[in-house]
Amino acid sequence: MNPNPFERHQDIAAVARDTGLGKDTLRVWERRYGFPAPLRDEAGERLYPNEQVMRLRLVKRLIDQGFRPGTLLALDAAALQQRLDALAGKVGAGATATGDGGARPAGNAGVEMAERLVPLLRERAAESLRAALAQQLAREGLRGFVMDTVPAMNRRIGEAWTAGEIEVFEEHLYTELLQNQLRAAIHALPPAPGRPRVLLTTLKGEEHQLGLLMAEALLAAEGADCISLGPQTPVVDIVIAVARTAPQIVALSFSAAYSWRKARDGLLELRAALPSDVELWAGGGVIAARGAQIRGIVCFGRIDEVPGAVAEWRGRQAG
Amino acid sequence: MNPNPFERHQDIAAVARDTGLGKDTLRVWERRYGFPAPLRDEAGERLYPNEQVMRLRLVKRLIDQGFRPGTLLALDAAALQQRLDALAGKVGAGATATGDGGARPAGNAGVEMAERLVPLLRERAAESLRAALAQQLAREGLRGFVMDTVPAMNRRIGEAWTAGEIEVFEEHLYTELLQNQLRAAIHALPPAPGRPRVLLTTLKGEEHQLGLLMAEALLAAEGADCISLGPQTPVVDIVIAVARTAPQIVALSFSAAYSWRKARDGLLELRAALPSDVELWAGGGVIAARGAQIRGIVCFGRIDEVPGAVAEWRGRQAG
DNA sequence: ATGTCATTTTGTCCTGGACAAAAGTAGAAT
DNA sequence: ATTCTACTTTTGTCCAGGACAAAATGACAT
Numbered sequence: 104m105n106p107n108p109f110e111r112h113q114d115i116a117a118v119a120r121d122t123g124l125g126k127d128t129l130r131v132w133e134r135r136y137g138f139p140a141p142l143r144d145e146a147g148e149r150l151y152p153n154e155q156v157m158r159l160r161l162v163k164r165l166i167d168q169g170f171r172p173g174t175l176l177a178l179d180a181a182a183l184q185q186r187l188d189a190l191a192g193k194v195g196a197g198a199t200a201t202g203d204g205g206a207r208p209a210g211n212a213g214v215e216m217a218e219r220l221v222p223l224l225r226e227r228a229a230e231s232l233r234a235a236l237a238q239q240l241a242r243e244g245l246r247g248f249v250m251d252t253v254p255a256m257n258r259r260i261g262e263a264w265t266a267g268e269i270e271v272f273e274e275h276l277y278t279e280l281l282q283n284q285l286r287a288a289i290h291a292l293p294p295a296p297g298r299p300r301v302l303l304t305t306l307k308g309e310e311h312q313l314g315l316l317m318a319e320a321l322l323a324a325e326g327a328d329c330i331s332l333g334p335q336t337p338v339v340d341i342v343i344a345v346a347r348t349a350p351q352i353v354a355l356s357f358s359a360a361y362s363w364r365k366a367r368d369g370l371l372e373l374r375a376a377l378p379s380d381v382e383l384w385a386g387g388g389v390i391a392a393r394g395a396q397i398r399g400i401v402c403f404g405r406i407d408e409v410p411g412a413v414a415e416w417r418g419r420q421a422g
Numbered sequence: 423m424n425p426n427p428f429e430r431h432q433d434i435a436a437v438a439r440d441t442g443l444g445k446d447t448l449r450v451w452e453r454r455y456g457f458p459a460p461l462r463d464e465a466g467e468r469l470y471p472n473e474q475v476m477r478l479r480l481v482k483r484l485i486d487q488g489f490r491p492g493t494l495l496a497l498d499a500a501a502l503q504q505r506l507d508a509l510a511g512k513v514g515a516g517a518t519a520t521g522d523g524g525a526r527p528a529g530n531a532g533v534e535m536a537e538r539l540v541p542l543l544r545e546r547a548a549e550s551l552r553a554a555l556a557q558q559l560a561r562e563g564l565r566g567f568v569m570d571t572v573p574a575m576n577r578r579i580g581e582a583w584t585a586g587e588i589e590v591f592e593e594h595l596y597t598e599l600l601q602n603q604l605r606a607a608i609h610a611l612p613p614a615p616g617r618p619r620v621l622l623t624t625l626k627g628e629e630h631q632l633g634l635l636m637a638e639a640l641l642a643a644e645g646a647d648c649i650s651l652g653p654q655t656p657v658v659d660i661v662i663a664v665a666r667t668a669p670q671i672v673a674l675s676f677s678a679a680y681s682w683r684k685a686r687d688g689l690l691e692l693r694a695a696l697p698s699d700v701e702l703w704a705g706g707g708v709i710a711a712r713g714a715q716i717r718g719i720v721c722f723g724r725i726d727e728v729p730g731a732v733a734e735w736r737g738r739q740a741g
Numbered sequence: 742a743t744g745t746c747a748t749t750t751t752g753t754c755c756t757g758g759a760c761a762a763a764a765g766t767a768g769a770a771t
Numbered sequence: 772a773t774t775c776t777a778c779t780t781t782t783g784t785c786c787a788g789g790a791c792a793a794a795a796t797g798a799c800a801t
Contacts, residue, residue: 130756134757148753444753447753450752490751683795
């Protein structure tokens with residue numbers, strides 16, 4: 104649309120907004136690794152060519168999957184893309200930072216829906232998008248929607264952002280609308296204050312809510328009695344909440360970028376602080392990636408293991 | 423609750439998050455004006471005492487109302503608070519940045535609702551808050567809700583943030599829930615694709631959506647046919663949208679922090695670009711503050727002038 | 742009131758050094 | 772074979788203080 108190469112250059116603030124990397128980080132990478140290597144304007148201020156911004160987006164995406172900058176900044180775009188593809192193709196990789204739910208081969212419905220997203224976002228057609236999500240959810244039912252369509256959509260959104268097809272703003276809009284749909288659907292379920300009662304949250308430092316919400320939706324769809332504390336609850340507050348609401352299960356969600364050490368330490372600390380008859384369930388990116396087995400904690404490798412786990416829990420209680 | 427003064431110190435990143443000011447800005451203020459004057463830890467890093475953070479919050483609030491740093495940073499907390507009070511007391515001050523809708527004396531219902539907000543936010547009781555908003559809206563009706571309760575709530579939230587009673591995160595949560603309620607209410611109105619047809623948006627650089635949404639709600643409640651483009655639409659895109667949707671009125675919303683020059687220039691540019699039979703309405707912070715009169719543009723001093731203006735428009739069309 | 746131009750004010754950018762926090766690694770211990 | 776501890780490397784953020792672009796103001800003419 105605008106082939107003028109000069110129009111493509113972005114200043115450091117724009118790149119920081121666009122990629123989610125800090126300005127300081129961009130500058131120190133340049134100093135240390137020689138990339139990015141922006142041009143300069145007359146005043147000596149950095150101007151990032153579009154091509155470098157694309158590459159930065161690939162880097163950011165891989166970092167969010169747990170890779171480290173030092174291993175990535177020397178690679179060219181093709182090599183980076185290759186790693187991303189490898190990651191996407193890996194079966195059983197588990198839910199990623201954006202909650203792709205593991206490399207479950209998505210059904211046709213999910214993929215078709217995912218393909219419709221990007222055009223709708225670019226048109227700023229918030230209302231149409233909302234309607235489309237609602238319709239798809241109604242058609243598939245909450246369970247199928249969360250296990251098939253949502254992961255497919257998240258994958259597509261991630262790709263689109265990496266490719267520069269959509270902007271951060273539009274990605275936020277998508278997340279917003281999807282979360283509203285999920286919340287509404289959970290809220291609209293027939294009120295069956297059944298068992299198990301599950302307390303959901305994420306640990307301090309984990310901002311991603313989507314995985315949490317997906318878990319809540321699945322649990323609620325199975326007839327569990329869900330109480331969500333929202334994200335970023337300190338361990339102390341979780342303990343207090345457990346004392347007050349007496350759940351049988353506490354479920355924690357983690358993104359792929361969350362540090363494994365912090366996750367494990369947090370889980371063990373919580374395990375020690377909670378009554379031993381309260382089960383502790385953990386799922387999401389890091390947990391799945393490590394195929395983790397922690398004593399006293401139930402770890403999920405894929406989001407679609409949730410319904411089965413609920414059934415199993417019920418069996419255990421009945422027996 | 424925690425009287426230990428050492429616990430109260432925050433590092434520069436926390437203060438930046440908390441106040442919404444940039445780290446660079448905090449440092450350059452210190453250099454230029456001598457305030458803030460943070461302590462230092464062993465490593466020489468800034469530690470801001472709580473008292474200074476409070477004062478920074480007051481400063482930020484006044485800047486958002488259009489004041490300039492140079493005039494504020496020499497003042498102590500009491501003097502800053504005084505200016506804020508003066509502002510709040512000023513009748514006809516118009517909708518502020520947070521959309522307080524002018525100093526309309528809020529009805530009892532509005533004030534009572536506003537008082538319930540802070541406790542609910544601090545408990546992270548998102549669901550209760552959502553329910554409370556929905557109930558209040560149902561009780562008052564959309565029009566009364568937008569003209570009385572929402573301004574009262576916004577004022578209370580602003581105060582609470584300034585006083586450090588709530589955090590940014592909680593303020594966002596409030597805005598989010600309120601916007602959802604308004605959108606749902608607009609959407610739920612009996613489908614009366616009446617007249618006038620109104621296109622709503624904000625100019626590029628204006629991020630505040632709440633005022634826009636309040637205007638849309640009022641217009642929709644009056645039976646107008648509203649089309650919202652969302653915030654930050656460049657003039658060119660507005661012109662294109664007008665050509666496609668053929669509205670009789672284009673409505674623009676501005677916060678108090680928006681530059682008066684940019685607002686006026688943008689409005690005039692738009693006026694020149696649009697067919698002369700399309701009316702141009704403008705309202706919100708800056709517009710109201712200047713008691714502005716611009717030729718060819720209808721300026722609103724207070725949000726509750728909107729219903730009357732619609733009635734008047736209809737009279738003009740009928741006659 | 743509105744436009745123009747010079748003068749301030751204000752926020753952001755720059756460099757390059759430093760270091761705290763996080764993550765990886767290795768060896769010992771359960 | 773995992774878990775713990777101590778050591779090393781990586782990585783992001785902080786600092787100082789100079790510079791300057793962008794925005795706002797003020798003066799003056801229309």
